Amino acid sequence: MTVETHAVETTSFILESGAIMLGTALFFVLLFRKLKLGATLGYIVGGALIGPHLLGLVQDPEDLASISEIGIALLLFIVGLELQPQRLWRLRKDIFGLGLAQVVLCGIALSLFIHLALGVTPPAALAIGLPLALSSTAQVLPMLRADNELNTPQGERAFSILLFQDLAIVPMITIIAALSRVAPNPSDPAGWTLALYTVLAVGGLVAVGHWVLTPLFRLIGRMGERELFIVAGLFAVIGSAALMHELGLSVALGAFVAGVMLAESPYRHEIESDVEPFRSILLGLFFLSVGMLLDLGTIAERPLFVLGIAAALIAIKGLIIAGLARTFGNSWPRSVRLGLLLSQAGEFGFVLFGQAAAAQIILPEAASLFGAVVTLSMAATPFLMRLTDWLERREAASTEGLDGPENSPETSVIVVGYGRFGQTAAQMLMAKRIGVTLIDTDAEMIEVAGRFQTKVYYGDGMRLDLLRLAGAETAKAILFCNDNADGGLTPDAIRRVLEAFPQAAVMIRAFDRVHLMKFDGLDVAFAQRELFESAVKMGRAALEIVGIDQEEIDRVDFEYRLRDCERLERQSETGDLRAGIERSFGPDRSLPDEDQGAASRN
Numbered sequence: 001m002t003v004e005t006h007a008v009e010t011t012s013f014i015l016e017s018g019a020i021m022l023g024t025a026l027f028f029v030l031l032f033r034k035l036k037l038g039a040t041l042g043y044i045v046g047g048a049l050i051g052p053h054l055l056g057l058v059q060d061p062e063d064l065a066s067i068s069e070i071g072i073a074l075l076l077f078i079v080g081l082e083l084q085p086q087r088l089w090r091l092r093k094d095i096f097g098l099g100l101a102q103v104v105l106c107g108i109a110l111s112l113f114i115h116l117a118l119g120v121t122p123p124a125a126l127a128i129g130l131p132l133a134l135s136s137t138a139q140v141l142p143m144l145r146a147d148n149e150l151n152t153p154q155g156e157r158a159f160s161i162l163l164f165q166d167l168a169i170v171p172m173i174t175i176i177a178a179l180s181r182v183a184p185n186p187s188d189p190a191g192w193t194l195a196l197y198t199v200l201a202v203g204g205l206v207a208v209g210h211w212v213l214t215p216l217f218r219l220i221g222r223m224g225e226r227e228l229f230i231v232a233g234l235f236a237v238i239g240s241a242a243l244m245h246e247l248g249l250s251v252a253l254g255a256f257v258a259g260v261m262l263a264e265s266p267y268r269h270e271i272e273s274d275v276e277p278f279r280s281i282l283l284g285l286f287f288l289s290v291g292m293l294l295d296l297g298t299i300a301e302r303p304l305f306v307l308g309i310a311a312a313l314i315a316i317k318g319l320i321i322a323g324l325a326r327t328f329g330n331s332w333p334r335s336v337r338l339g340l341l342l343s344q345a346g347e348f349g350f351v352l353f354g355q356a357a358a359a360q361i362i363l364p365e366a367a368s369l370f371g372a373v374v375t376l377s378m379a380a381t382p383f384l385m386r387l388t389d390w391l392e393r394r395e396a397a398s399t400e401g402l403d404g405p406e407n408s409p410e411t412s413v414i415v416v417g418y419g420r421f422g423q424t425a426a427q428m429l430m431a432k433r434i435g436v437t438l439i440d441t442d443a444e445m446i447e448v449a450g451r452f453q454t455k456v457y458y459g460d461g462m463r464l465d466l467l468r469l470a471g472a473e474t475a476k477a478i479l480f481c482n483d484n485a486d487g488g489l490t491p492d493a494i495r496r497v498l499e500a501f502p503q504a505a506v507m508i509r510a511f512d513r514v515h516l517m518k519f520d521g522l523d524v525a526f527a528q529r530e531l532f533e534s535a536v537k538m539g540r541a542a543l544e545i546v547g548i549d550q551e552e553i554d555r556v557d558f559e560y561r562l563r564d565c566e567r568l569e570r571q572s573e574t575g576d577l578r579a580g581i582e583r584s585f586g587p588d589r590s591l592p593d594e595d596q597g598a599a600s601r602n
Contacts, residue, residue, distance in 0.1 A: 017058050024050050025284050040139050041382045043284055044375065047291020054296060063161035071282025072138045072347070073241040073255035074275055079141060080259020081158065081268045084448055088260060090492070091160050097423070098328050099164025100156065102342075105320050111321065113316060116303070120362075123179040130172050132313055134165045136346035136378050138250065138286055143341070143385065153490055154286055154334055158341060166253045169199075173248075176352060180359035197247045202257055205240055209261025217267045229267070230274045236262065237275065283570035287348070292377045293350065295368045306369065310376040314384070318343040340384040344377040401460035402446055405470035411435030414475050414504075416461030417482025418449060421509055421530060425481055437470050440482075447485075462493050466502050472497075477505040478524070491518050498523055513577075520572035536560070559591055 024046040032042030050057040088095075111129025115122055140158060141150070149155040213236055220228045236258045244254030262268055299306050323338030326332060332363065353367040411434075415426045418440045426436050438454070439461040440446055446456045459466045461482065472478060478497065480489055489508060497506055505525035510516035512529060519527050536557060543553045567580035 015423040020057050043287030044291040047288035048294045051292030058385050071286045076252045076256035077237045077259040080256040081263050081272050094157050094160035095164050099161045101324050102161050103168045106317050109316050110198045127361040131349040131352035133347045134348050135342040137162045176355050179361050182231050205257045221267050233271045233275045299372050306372050309373045313342040337388045344381045345374040347377050349374040404459050405457040408437045408457050410471045411437045414470050415479045418456045422481030470544035472501045475504045480508045517572045
């Protein structure tokens with residue numbers, strides 16, 4: 001075969017395969033969007049139809065998958081563009097706390113389940129269970145972006161888990177290499193070497209982003225060449241991904257770091273808009289390849305096995321992630337939604353199963369079988385999200401007939417939360433005939449308030465769109481009086497309110513001292529612990545009962561408030577709850593009598 005003939009055949013193959021894949025994607029994505037099942041499932045079903053295991057219209061999906069993985073890198077690059085370094089630093093607790101707990105607990109639980117349910121050896125159970133603990137970044141992030149949830153507290157929590165999962169790939173590769181039954185290749189790097197490479201590569205990308213990419217985009221911006229923005233954006237992604245791939249690391253992590261380094265660039269919006277079309281196309285090709293890799297024959301041979309393992313996977317991960325999210329302060333409904341959102345296995349499972357098979361820890365047939373489990377769990381995610389949407393709609397239906405804040409008159413003050421705390425604050429305002437819009441999510445409480453001739457509007461007062469409907473853009477004050485025991489009132493949520501409604505004085509009811517410290521640095525007009533004043537009043541009453549005169553009680557009150565404020569400032573500065581402990585009262589740290597205090601001053 002001549003070179004010219006080979007080139008013609010290659011071109012013909014690319015054109016035919018490209019036309020088939022793009023046509024299939026167009027049809028199935030339109031169909032599944034129409035059915036409200038999501039584009040991801042459309043790509044997977046379309047890929048399964050044209051793949052080698054069904055119609056066989058496109059062969060070698062492995063080659064397509066390796067190319068389309070660039071789509072994942074582009075996705076992480078765009079996500080990185082939206083995360084300034086200081087914002088990423090704020091997420092460190094979720095990344096290294098919640099993310100670490102999720103990977104470890106889900107990995108152990110799934111490994112134990114595989115070992116006990118299927119009777120496989122512990123090494124094989126680990127090689128299967130650990131990859132199943134990872135979720136699909138390529139599936140979840142587009143869903144969050146499409147629903148405008150990526151920058152919400154829920155979206156940031158999901159992203160934090162996914163980011164740590166990317167970091168966890170290196171130790172998982174190391175574990176599989178350590179369990180290998182094949183003699184190690186002397187040329188392969190050791191686990192500690194991979195970890196060192198990761199640190200050095202990330203540091204190198206940070207330096208390149210600061211010293212090379214930022215000045216480069218500044219130069220291109222001055223030239224006004226739009227085509228160069230596209231070239232430079234793709235260079236940043238492909239270059240960082242290529243470096244990480246050469247070192248045997250996560251290409252997605254490299255692209256993400258490059259995006260974070262450009263997050264504070266004034267040109268980031270233009271970079272994002274230029275790269276976005278490439279991301280959409282390549283990510284679609286990735287999911288097509290996932291569908292093509294789905295071995296339908298394997299599923300047909302053992303359908304109950306695949307369905308059972310996929311269902312167990314979703315149940316185990318969903319329960320663990322929901323429980324962890326609740327522990328980290330999410331409400332139960334949001335925790336369950338997060339658990340279902342991340343309950344599927346991810347695309348890196350295909351890579352790690354392949355490595356486990358090459359290391360002779362599991363059989364190739366097992367790798368194919370669990371690859372089908374991964375794909376099936378990914379296909380189930382859109383249905384699970386529809387289930388949560390249905391549950392939310394059903395809950396909303398139970399509140400049908402309750403007026404939302406869009407029906408409220410324009411007032412000077414908005415009070416979010418009309419419980420025991422909000423009632424007191426609102427009634428004091430009403431005493432001076434100040435108009436107040438009351439918002440709460442407790443339907444039963446709203447009905448009770450109505451019996452007392454008080455109109456409370458139904459809705460989540462933490463949502464910016466709902467606050468706008470309530471007239472927040474013209475309000476003089478917004479009072480957050482809702483119960484925050486579950487962590488619903490976060491610094492990020494208040495920051496967004498301050499940015500959206502700068503004319504309004506924002507006041508917050510903090511749950512406790514630690515919760516109050518989190519708002520340090522925010523321009524809130526008032527912040528108070530919910531039990532502070534009542535506790536001080538009880539302390540005053542107790543002092544009076546034991547015989548302390550009124551003047552001394554006032555002095556104790558003043559001194560306690562002063563010292564508590566000093567301690568709070570020092571605790572906020574240091575992050576240490578023991579800071580300023582010498583200023584608190586105790587058995588050996590009492591307040592000197594006034595005469596003694598005056599003598600010591602003299």
